[in-house]
Amino acid sequence: xxxxxxxxxxxxxxxxxxxxxxxxxxxxxxxxxxxxxxxxxxxxxxxxxxxxxxxxxxxxxxxxxxxxxxxxxxxxxxxxxxxxxxxxxxxxxxxxxxxxxxxxxxxxxxxxxxxxxxxxxxxxxxxxxxxxxxxxxxxxxxxxxxxxxxxxxxxxxxxxxxxxxxxxxxxxxxxxxxxxxxxxxxxxxxxxxxxxxxxxxxxxxxxxxxxxxxxxxxxxxxxxxxxxxxxxxxxxxxxxxxxxxxxxxxxxxxxxxxxxxxxxxxxxxxxxxxxxxxxxxxxxxxxxxxxxxxxxxxxxxxxxxxxxxxxxxxxxxxxxxxxxxxxxxxxxxxxxxxxxxxxxxxxxxxxxxxxxxxxxxxxxxxxxxxxxxxxxxxxxxxxxxxxxxxxxxxxxxxxxxxxxxxxxxxxxxxxxxxxxx
Amino acid sequence: xxxxxxxxxxxxxxxxxxxxxxxxxxxxxxxxxxxxxxxxxxxxxxxxxxxxxxxxxxxxxxxxxxxxxxxxxxxxxxxxxxxxxxxxxxxxxxxxxxxxxxxxxxxxxxxxxxxxxxxxxxxxxxxxxxxxxxxxxxxxxxxxxxxxxxxxxxxxxxxxxxxxxxxxxxxxxxxxxxxxxxxxxxxxxxxxxxxxxxxxxxxxxxxxxxxxxxxxxxxxxxxxxxxxxxxxxxxxxxxxxxxxxxxxxxxxxxxxxxxxxxxxxxxxxxxxxxxxxxxxxxxxxxxxxxxxxxxxxxxxx
Numbered sequence: 119x120x121x122x123x124x125x126x127x128x129x130x131x132x133x134x135x136x137x138x139x140x141x142x143x144x145x146x147x148x149x150x151x152x153x154x155x156x157x158x159x160x161x162x163x164x165x166x167x168x169x170x171x172x173x174x175x176x177x178x179x180x181x182x183x184x185x186x187x188x189x190x191x192x193x194x195x196x197x198x199x200x201x202x203x204x205x206x207x208x209x210x211x212x213x214x215x216x217x218x219x220x221x222x223x224x225x226x227x228x229x230x231x232x233x234x235x236x237x238x239x240x241x242x243x244x245x246x247x248x249x250x251x252x253x254x255x256x257x258x259x260x261x262x263x264x265x266x267x268x269x270x271x272x273x274x275x276x277x278x279x280x281x282x283x284x285x286x287x288x289x290x291x292x293x294x295x296x297x298x299x300x301x302x303x304x305x306x307x308x309x310x311x312x313x314x315x316x317x318x319x320x321x322x323x324x325x326x327x328x329x330x331x332x333x334x335x336x337x338x339x340x341x342x343x344x345x346x347x348x349x350x351x352x353x354x355x356x357x358x359x360x361x362x363x364x365x366x367x368x369x370x371x372x373x374x375x376x377x378x379x380x381x382x383x384x385x386x387x388x389x390x391x392x393x394x395x396x397x398x399x400x401x402x403x404x405x406x407x408x409x410x411x412x413x414x415x416x417x418x419x420x421x422x423x424x425x426x427x428x429x430x431x432x433x434x435x436x437x438x439x440x441x442x443x444x445x446x447x448x449x450x451x452x453x454x455x456x457x458x459x460x461x462x463x464x465x466x467x468x469x470x471x472x473x474x475x476x477x478x479x480x481x482x483x484x485x486x487x488x489x490x491x492x493x494x495x496x497x498x499x500x501x502x503x504x505x506x507x508x509x510x511x512x513x514x515x516x517x518x519x520x521x522x523x524x525x526x527x528x529x530x531x532x533x534x535x536x537x538x539x
Numbered sequence: 540x541x542x543x544x545x546x547x548x549x550x551x552x553x554x555x556x557x558x559x560x561x562x563x564x565x566x567x568x569x570x571x572x573x574x575x576x577x578x579x580x581x582x583x584x585x586x587x588x589x590x591x592x593x594x595x596x597x598x599x600x601x602x603x604x605x606x607x608x609x610x611x612x613x614x615x616x617x618x619x620x621x622x623x624x625x626x627x628x629x630x631x632x633x634x635x636x637x638x639x640x641x642x643x644x645x646x647x648x649x650x651x652x653x654x655x656x657x658x659x660x661x662x663x664x665x666x667x668x669x670x671x672x673x674x675x676x677x678x679x680x681x682x683x684x685x686x687x688x689x690x691x692x693x694x695x696x697x698x699x700x701x702x703x704x705x706x707x708x709x710x711x712x713x714x715x716x717x718x719x720x721x722x723x724x725x726x727x728x729x730x731x732x733x734x735x736x737x738x739x740x741x742x743x744x745x746x747x748x749x750x751x752x753x754x755x756x757x758x759x760x761x762x763x764x765x766x767x768x769x770x771x772x773x774x775x776x777x778x779x780x781x782x783x784x785x786x787x788x789x790x791x792x793x794x795x796x797x798x799x800x801x802x803x804x805x806x807x808x809x810x811x812x813x814x815x816x817x818x819x820x821x822x823x824x825x826x827x828x829x830x831x832x833x834x835x836x837x838x839x840x
Contacts, residue, residue: 193805200591217808221589301687302695303678313699315786365678367699505807515789519700 151207156185179385185454204425212418216500217255225424240463243418255421262483271383306362309373309382316507327351329411339498352524416487432453459484583814590810603815635721660719671712703794728762
């Protein structure tokens, strides 16, 4: 009887242990993924396919995908990291991850890349992810700009499609018009955001600066603003804004909408301009061509990373996500779904080229920008980029408002940039 | 013994019940207001970029305060904040008091007029800001169209690219959003003034201005005192109107202390420095409130 009781107790304990142990071994993991691109047509759809693939490969595990608006993104991510609850899959803009990396919040992905055999040779913009000799992220988009123009407006003004800065300026002047003579300009030659943050302001100026041969820093990170090339670049920017060839004080989205609706003749922008053009009132009159600036502006856009303070099991799951997103198959689908140039050199672009008529333009621009190592974020000023860009914006605004000499402005910018380093 | 000690029915223990009932609310306030305040105070004495709650405390330093008081940006922000507080508060009081006196009179359509006076208060701040951004749009805005049609100017005014113009756009938006509060508070105060006061003054031969100056204003002083504190504090800490309209620009012409705090904390990730600005702003707000809640806000009778 005693033995039976012993067996009964042992069986009960074993059953209890089994019941409690089972959920542990089969515990479903939920990865938190925060992104501002969740509902964006094209790119959001592509992220959705990556999430779906990861969930299919990890049955029982899920990804909790949350959208946070871009305007509140840096605040939200800072708060999440500072509070010790970072998202597992870290998605950041390429101009903001440096501060997180500098704080030790991002995992060194070098060993993961090595272990998985991911080949990052020729991966566009990946250099930017090498922060303080450590691979802290994988670049998810590096784009080259394309050039949109309103064919009808150029015809009416009697100018050809511009192929260099001088022709661009002449075309912008010829197409800026007060159509009904009421003293209010109804049609602008080109369009720039002049109201937003420093990062966007620099991106708007950059085409003119790069074409003039100017750079904020050299490859070693030394400030190179006080140069004749920068003075020329600033003069060009001042000319375009001061002569009101662009509408003032509008956001980037508003400027794009004006171009799409036929109120702006020339627009240099990222690959996303095509889908905006397609929704505009003037879509039949809008065409695309190569950017009339050399080299074209290119830019890193966003990155994937991993927090350093999550468990090793979770890190493996996050790496699996990154591996899917960077696989040849998903880089190929990135081109077609997001209608953008994927960073991977191994992506098969045949389908994208067949589907998207201007894909070659984008690819050519991306290649040219990458070859010249063009980016909005100057080498050596990565951590201070927000302060730097704000300073450049303010000094450029001062130049326009107070009608200052670009040479004096370049000197001031140079001194302030050096003080920031 | 212990039961008798906790006997809340005893006359000498009755106030304990009040404290006990207050305890949850006090604990909640301490958690969501006092604790962050102390964290902020603590951060302001550390040279810290990105703050992490779990990170070890950095050495005590006064560097943030030294940097703050020697920074032209800080003094510029103080000046912008003071200008905005004076302009917006004065205008809110003038418009708010005027409209309250107007809708306190009996006339046909008074209810509708009261509704219109209070309407801006009901409009969410961000929506109000978007409306004003359209009105003052530099290229296609209503205000520029009006100015040109009326011959006030021959060319478009760049409302958000000119420092003075941008300051006034921000001020006008804040006045529009803030005056209904003064109006509603004042209207409530006006309705509590006994009619007998005015009748007696009329018998004594007081004219309308004398009745306003010697009866209305003194009786309204307690209401106006509290309202002025609330309006000043609102202008001091308001963030969304400036952030959406101008983001503190151009050339820091609209950069108030709250915008500067945000930029330093979430733009440049200088949490220690941002905390120092926040603490100084708090001190300024407390001093301003104490000054306004002094003798002048008491009734004159």
